[in-house]
Amino acid sequence: MGRQTSAHDLASEHQATRRRPAPGRLGGWAALSLLVVLVLAGCVEQQPYSTISPQTAKADDIQWLYQILFWASLVVFVAVQAGIVYTILRFRRSSANRPEQVHGNTRLEIAWTIIPAVILLVLFIPTARIIFDHAAAEENADFVIDIYGKQWWWEIHYPEIPANPDDPESLALVTANEVRIPQGANVLFNLQSNNVIHSFWVPQLSGKLDVMPGRQNQLQFTADTVGEYFGECAEFCGAAHAWMRFKVLVVPPAEFDAWVEAWRAPPPVDADPETADVVEVPAAFGVCLACHQVNGTNAVIAPQGFGTNPVPDTGNPGPNLTLLACRDFIGAGVLVNNEENLRTWLTDTDRVKPGVYMPNYYDDGSLSDGQVDELVAYLQTLQPEGGCPPRPPLGGDAATPEAVAQN
Numbered sequence: 001m002g003r004q005t006s007a008h009d010l011a012s013e014h015q016a017t018r019r020r021p022a023p024g025r026l027g028g029w030a031a032l033s034l035l036v037v038l039v040l041a042g043c044v045e046q047q048p049y050s051t052i053s054p055q056t057a058k059a060d061d062i063q064w065l066y067q068i069l070f071w072a073s074l075v076v077f078v079a080v081q082a083g084i085v086y087t088i089l090r091f092r093r094s095s096a097n098r099p100e101q102v103h104g105n106t107r108l109e110i111a112w113t114i115i116p117a118v119i120l121l122v123l124f125i126p127t128a129r130i131i132f133d134h135a136a137a138e139e140n141a142d143f144v145i146d147i148y149g150k151q152w153w154w155e156i157h158y159p160e161i162p163a164n165p166d167d168p169e170s171l172a173l174v175t176a177n178e179v180r181i182p183q184g185a186n187v188l189f190n191l192q193s194n195n196v197i198h199s200f201w202v203p204q205l206s207g208k209l210d211v212m213p214g215r216q217n218q219l220q221f222t223a224d225t226v227g228e229y230f231g232e233c234a235e236f237c238g239a240a241h242a243w244m245r246f247k248v249l250v251v252p253p254a255e256f257d258a259w260v261e262a263w264r265a266p267p268p269v270d271a272d273p274e275t276a277d278v279v280e281v282p283a284a285f286g287v288c289l290a291c292h293q294v295n296g297t298n299a300v301i302a303p304q305g306f307g308t309n310p311v312p313d314t315g316n317p318g319p320n321l322t323l324l325a326c327r328d329f330i331g332a333g334v335l336v337n338n339e340e341n342l343r344t345w346l347t348d349t350d351r352v353k354p355g356v357y358m359p360n361y362y363d364d365g366s367l368s369d370g371q372v373d374e375l376v377a378y379l380q381t382l383q384p385e386g387g388c389p390p391r392p393p394l395g396g397d398a399a400t401p402e403a404v405a406q407n
């Protein structure tokens with residue numbers, strides 16, 4: 001009895017303190033809603049990571065599933081809101097009497113168990129079909145690319161493209177953070193990691209797939225539209241996870257071949273052609289050789305297979321810098337690739353990319369200002385004599401590299 005009285009007291013107290021929303025407050029909410037709409041509208045302009053502008057058949061399938069889900073959710077949302085509004089208006093309190101208290105309604109409960117089950121079934125059937133359709137099938141692949149998720153960048157190996165065309169046993173073409181593929185080729189990506197779990201995701205080309213230590217996951221797609229597509233790591237992997245971006249460049253087959261040729265040709269810098277039969281790199285680059293390679297020069301000594309993971313070939317400790325000058329950005333998206341930023345990368349490495357595994361040799365005194373200048377000048381020469389191979393136009397809704405680096 002005592003309990004009932006106190007509950008009643010609480011209810012009347014609540015009644016007494018109930019206020020109608022002041023008109024000023026309503027205006028505030030309207031302004032806030034307008035702001036949200038405007039901000040969201042602003043997002044529409046640049047969507048490098050858009051999931052709703054598919055550019056491959058596989059991304060189209062995913063878009064189709066998304067549309068089913070979207071429209072089904074919209075119908076449910078409208079129906080529920082309509083129910084709420086109807087209930088509020090129809091059953092609003094009209095006198096001080098308590099409404100009739102009811103306990104359960106079997107018909108309603110059966111209905112709201114069956115309806116969601118039917119909705120889930122409708123979503124499940126096409127989803128399951130597409131998951132099976134998308135399973136990688138090695139026999140269909142035109143060629144294979146091995147992707148290594150590093151902390152925090154991507155190493156890309158083309159195991160079927162040897163560095164020396166006359167020697168199939170020579171090292172495979174290897175690059176970083178930019179995956180070039182020929183238009184119309186059915187490409188099989190072998191995804192692996194030597195550290196933590198990452199996720200390989202190019203929203204406009206395919207769904208995301210985990211990149212795991214000790215296991216190889218396979219992703220496959222054919223990109224028919226020439227363009228540059230943005231990708232990123234979609235699984236939290238540590239301090240610099242947000243700066244583990246990459247690009248997929250879909251180029252016409254002839255341009256792909258030109259890029260392979262350019263990668264095979266030694267860079268046009270020769271410190272001392274009299275004394276060496278290989279192209280030498282500047283002496284200041286010596287400290288960098290522990291982790292970086294430049295093909296066609298004496299800087300190909302960085303160890304491969306660095307790491308403690310069971311995956312036998314886990315690539316190099318740092319990105320291969322052959323054709324570095326032709327990449328759009330450095331540090332997996334953290335800086336646009338230009339002279340000033342290359343200097344910043346060498347002098348402020350850990351400040352521009354906190355957590356980075358490249359030591360800051362400038363801070364510890366191993367590199368002088370003069371040596372930094374020399375290295376920046378050298379890094380900018382890492383391109384073919386005739387200039388960099390052409391880049392495709394930005395694909396889909398992709399934004400400029402500057403915009404992406406600033407995002």
Ligand code: HEC
Nearest residue numbers: 151152153176287288290291317318319330331332357358
């Ligand atoms: C201990 C290994 C190590 C050493 C030594 C090292 N680096 Fe690095 N470097 C890395 C790693 C790891 C990255 C990738 C960092 C990231 O994006 O998270 C990197 C990235 C770079 C990049 C950007 C490449 C790209 O594609 O984004 C440049 C340029 C570079 N290093 C130049 C140098 C130079 C010049 C030196 C010598 C002064 C040097 N590095 C020494 C490990 C090293």
